[in-house]
Amino acid sequence: MKILVLNAGSSSHKSSLFDLTSRTDGAGSAPTPIWRGQLDWSHQAGQVELSAHTAAGESIQEVITTDSRQEGLECLLKTLHQGSTQVIGSLSEIDAVGHRVVHGGQNYSDSVRLTEAVKTTIHDLIPLAPSHNPANLEGIEVLEQLLGDVPQIAAFDTAFHASLPAAAATYPGPYEWWEKGIRRYGFHGISHKYVARRAAELLNRDLAELKLITCHLGNGCSLAAIKEGQSIDTTMGFTPLDGLMMGSRSGSVDPGILIHLMRSEDYSADQLDHLLNKESGLLGVSGVSNDLRGVVDAIASQNPRAQLALDLFIHRLRREIGAMLASLGGVDALVFTAGMGENSPLVWEKACAAFQFLGLRLDPAKLERSPDDQDIAAADSAVRVLVIHTQEEWAIAQDCAALCQPQSGQ
Numbered sequence: 001m002k003i004l005v006l007n008a009g010s011s012s013h014k015s016s017l018f019d020l021t022s023r024t025d026g027a028g029s030a031p032t033p034i035w036r037g038q039l040d041w042s043h044q045a046g047q048v049e050l051s052a053h054t055a056a057g058e059s060i061q062e063v064i065t066t067d068s069r070q071e072g073l074e075c076l077l078k079t080l081h082q083g084s085t086q087v088i089g090s091l092s093e094i095d096a097v098g099h100r101v102v103h104g105g106q107n108y109s110d111s112v113r114l115t116e117a118v119k120t121t122i123h124d125l126i127p128l129a130p131s132h133n134p135a136n137l138e139g140i141e142v143l144e145q146l147l148g149d150v151p152q153i154a155a156f157d158t159a160f161h162a163s164l165p166a167a168a169a170t171y172p173g174p175y176e177w178w179e180k181g182i183r184r185y186g187f188h189g190i191s192h193k194y195v196a197r198r199a200a201e202l203l204n205r206d207l208a209e210l211k212l213i214t215c216h217l218g219n220g221c222s223l224a225a226i227k228e229g230q231s232i233d234t235t236m237g238f239t240p241l242d243g244l245m246m247g248s249r250s251g252s253v254d255p256g257i258l259i260h261l262m263r264s265e266d267y268s269a270d271q272l273d274h275l276l277n278k279e280s281g282l283l284g285v286s287g288v289s290n291d292l293r294g295v296v297d298a299i300a301s302q303n304p305r306a307q308l309a310l311d312l313f314i315h316r317l318r319r320e321i322g323a324m325l326a327s328l329g330g331v332d333a334l335v336f337t338a339g340m341g342e343n344s345p346l347v348w349e350k351a352c353a354a355f356q357f358l359g360l361r362l363d364p365a366k367l368e369r370s371p372d373d374q375d376i377a378a379a380d381s382a383v384r385v386l387v388i389h390t391q392e393e394w395a396i397a398q399d400c401a402a403l404c405q406p407q408s409g410q
């Protein structure tokens with residue numbers, strides 16, 4: 001069974017093709033996709049950078065002059081069956097397509113087969129995810145045109161958090177907010193769910209008996225408190241702006257600051273949006289970079305704002321881990337994932353230092369990046385600490401296989 005996964009963002013489209021038929025590796029680990037492709041619209045208006053590579057090592061990179069996202073996507077998919085990166089004879093060999101969809105609102109607690117009704121819901125949720133849901137819909141429609149009746153599914157970033165109890169999901173504004181859908185949805189759910197399952201596998205324990213805190217620390221950062229396999233609390237909220245400090249997003253700030261800026265400096269909604277999403281976080285405080293590596297380099301050259309940015313990032317991370325700990329009433333394992341979570345021993349050490357009082361101890365011999373998922377806690381640690389490489393596209397492919405299996409033989 002060949003499954004195409006599409007992860008459409010506001011300025012990039014990432015895509016992978018998995019061949020489940022030819023899997024020879026273990027069931028636990030994620031297989032390498034036979035093809036990966038990417039479109040990046042962020043460089044110059046009217047141009048898109050296309051890149052694709054195969055598991056066998058072939059790759060191409062080119063710049064296409066077009067404004068049309070549909071044309072870009074068609075060019076990308078051509079690299080699946082033409083030229084040096086060809087891995088299939090024609091697009092008709094694709095058995096199913098999985099789409100990452102950022103916002104599923106209150107309607108979906110799991111991945112679903114795409115129907116007209118599901119597409120209408122994704123469309124209706126555009127006001128809650130203005131830069132993502134339109135790109136997701138566009139991807140779905142282009143694939144419908146290119147592949148006809150091939151089954152497609154939507155995997156929602158919000159779905160895993162549908163299990164949040166009302167006290168965790170409700171904002172303490174007027175009750176009408178809840179009635180209007182202004183509530184905590186939570187995001188990065190595909191990643192939190194995948195790493196929770198993988199943690200149970202690595203610990204050789206039943207997920208249903210575990211209390212986990214999963215830390216997704218990429219460009220966007222969020223935590224989830226996972227009890228018996230269900231998300232019971234999370235730091236992102238109505239939008240992916242809430243919670244932790246991030247690369248260029250502020251995370252939680254006193255809403256009074258926004259009222260102050262509107263009153264005293266005439267900030268518009270769009271200006272506030274830009275300020276909080278693009279000019280804050282590590283970038284805003286350090287003035288150097290939204291990338292932790294740039295901030296750490298600047299600290300090495302004695303940049304005090306870079307030091308403050310790191311201290312603030314760690315302070316907020318510890319504080320929110322503490323909040324998740326309280327929601328869970330204990331923790332069996334702390335899990336780090338995504339760019340910073342997978343690659344930064346500095347973040348592991350600094351975040352974990354605050355939890356020594358729990359008996360949490362890291363193993364100094366394991367504080368190095370590794371291509372493998374690993375347990376970095378000391379043997380006598382009362383809490384396990386896992387570094388797990390998130391595999392969102394593989395998680396979507398698995399949901400796709402589960403939902404589309406009956407049709408796959410037709």
Ligand code: ADP
Nearest residue numbers: 218219220247290291292293338339340343344
């Ligand atoms: P996205 O959320 O876009 O999927 P990633 O999960 O790839 O992003 O995370 C990107 C971030 O990960 C970068 O901005 C950077 O801060 C961080 N990162 C990646 N590699 C390292 C590293 N070796 N050390 C520290 N941080 C890293």
